[in-house]
Amino acid sequence: MDLLYPLLSSFPESSSKIPSVTVLVNREVPAADEKSFLATLKRLLEEFDRFPGTSGSAVFRREEGSAVEFSILKRFASEADHEAWLASPGFARWRTEVTLAGHANDQVIRYAGMESFFVSAKAPAAPPTWKMALLLLLAVYPTSLAVSHWLAPALANLPLFAGALVTSVLMVLSMTYVLVPVLTKLFDAWLHPAGSR
Secondary structure (H helix, E strand, O other): EEEEOOOOOOOOOOOOOOOOOEEEEEEEHHHHHHHHHHHHHHHHHHHHHHHEEEEEEEEEEEEEEEEEEEEEEEEOOHHHHHEEEEEHHHHHHHHHHHEEEEOOOOEEEEEEHHHHOOOOOHHHHOOOOHHHHHHHHHHHHHHHHHHHHHHHHHHOOOHHHHHHHHHHHHHHHHHHHHHHHHHHHHHHHHOOHHHHH
């Protein structure tokens, strides 16, 4: 599967207690319509990323015989932000311009909180919460040990808040872009048994 548009791909977690919401839209497009679909999709996603309360979007492409499947991830800071988007003129344009006449083989799934880290177009159902928690623990524990052993001594001379900021940034980046993606691939069969896909 190819990543086409990581327009705002950092997907930061909300800093408040309000869980973020991720929407995954799977859309199948005939190969002959792909070019026009992509041009429309790119324009609408750029508009979407400017909408207040959105936290980024990404598009994945996969060929399916004579059709092309697009998986579109859209992230919102909160449920209220998602509801505001659904009531907006931008969403109305999304519905009319991205849906091709006669080709409405769509699937829309919403995820809250950490579920979005553990889903893909191949396995759109979120695994049980306890499995996600165990996998996150498997990522956090060695990371915190490494930070305590190697990084803490190097940051000892920094002010407390600066050292904590450096540590937090490094842990979040390593978790988001390295450890969680690697672990979800390694444990894919355990997270998403064949019957749950």
